[in-house]
Amino acid sequence: MNYKITDHQLRQKAMLLGTRIRANKLTKGYAIPRDGLFAAYLVQQYASFEIVSTPEEADFYIDDIVDSGATQEKFNDKPFFALIGKSLFTTDNNLDLKTWLVFPWEETMAGSAGDTVVRMLQVIGEDIEREGIKETPERVVRAWDTWFGGYDKNPEDVLKVFKDGGENYDQMVIIKDIPFYSHCEHHIAPFFGTVTIAYIPNKKIVGLSKLSRLVDIFARRLQVQERLTTQIADTFVKHIDPIGAGVIVKARHLCMESRGIAKQGHHTITSAVHGALKENPETRAEFMRLASCS
Numbered sequence: 001m002n003y004k005i006t007d008h009q010l011r012q013k014a015m016l017l018g019t020r021i022r023a024n025k026l027t028k029g030y031a032i033p034r035d036g037l038f039a040a041y042l043v044q045q046y047a048s049f050e051i052v053s054t055p056e057e058a059d060f061y062i063d064d065i066v067d068s069g070a071t072q073e074k075f076n077d078k079p080f081f082a083l084i085g086k087s088l089f090t091t092d093n094n095l096d097l098k099t100w101l102v103f104p105w106e107e108t109m110a111g112s113a114g115d116t117v118v119r120m121l122q123v124i125g126e127d128i129e130r131e132g133i134k135e136t137p138e139r140v141v142r143a144w145d146t147w148f149g150g151y152d153k154n155p156e157d158v159l160k161v162f163k164d165g166g167e168n169y170d171q172m173v174i175i176k177d178i179p180f181y182s183h184c185e186h187h188i189a190p191f192f193g194t195v196t197i198a199y200i201p202n203k204k205i206v207g208l209s210k211l212s213r214l215v216d217i218f219a220r221r222l223q224v225q226e227r228l229t230t231q232i233a234d235t236f237v238k239h240i241d242p243i244g245a246g247v248i249v250k251a252r253h254l255c256m257e258s259r260g261i262a263k264q265g266h267h268t269i270t271s272a273v274h275g276a277l278k279e280n281p282e283t284r285a286e287f288m289r290l291a292s293c294s
Helices: 007-023 036-043 070-074 086-092 112-123 136-147 208-219 225-240 281-292
Strands: 002-004 028-031 050-052 060-066 080-085 100-102 173-184 190-200 244-253 268-275
Touching: 007 036, 007 080, 028 036, 036 050, 036 060, 036 080, 060 070, 060 086, 080 086, 086 100, 112 136, 173 208, 173 244, 173 281, 190 208, 190 225, 190 281, 208 225, 225 244, 225 268, 244 281
Parallel strands: 002 100, 028 050, 028 060, 060 080
Antiparallel strands: 173 190, 190 244, 244 268
């Protein structure tokens, strides 16, 4: 969800910020590259200060927004001012904290997300005016909407169960090799593979297609394979309450294959078991045997 900050809201924030800068008798501001420069120009209408070229010359820092707080933490040796503190702003305007705040000076094609992609292309040395690149920012934003579309979805909404058909079934159900595509949270590099889910029903069964949807919800977030495995297993157990359940994830990681050690073709296998599959060695052995057979 995007929320476009209005000129009126910005001018109110700039006026308050100018008052604080005057009260602290600050005269030299370093604008955090690059949107901090827009903020500095706006606040200069309400406070007299010089925009300096380096952090060393400044007696304060100025930026457009405090979002995660990482920039403010980096520039913490002098007073730090921002037009918008996201946490307070979203609360005051009844917005979700995940809302993407769009400033008037940012591109509108996909909020400021598209502008971020343009900047990334510039950083790696690409010509953003090249014919094959011109539409790349829009395409990347659309791709991210798909690849990271699991954040706003609730896993329990997809786990539809049926009592009819499961009331007398107490043997293992196994769904093998569900394909998934995810991205590691350390490098935002793809990792992909298959998920196998097994469970022993407790008087109710789950729609088989719902398991693929459950995998997708967690895979379409920044992940590590270990967390992905436990999230699928824990959520399944919590909402289905089976006699036992197990999950095996088998994946290849491009963060390892295409950089760093750069060794191709390896698989990482993780598992999580609950209930009878954890407590009963024979049941667990059956699960592992069925999961590995062709």
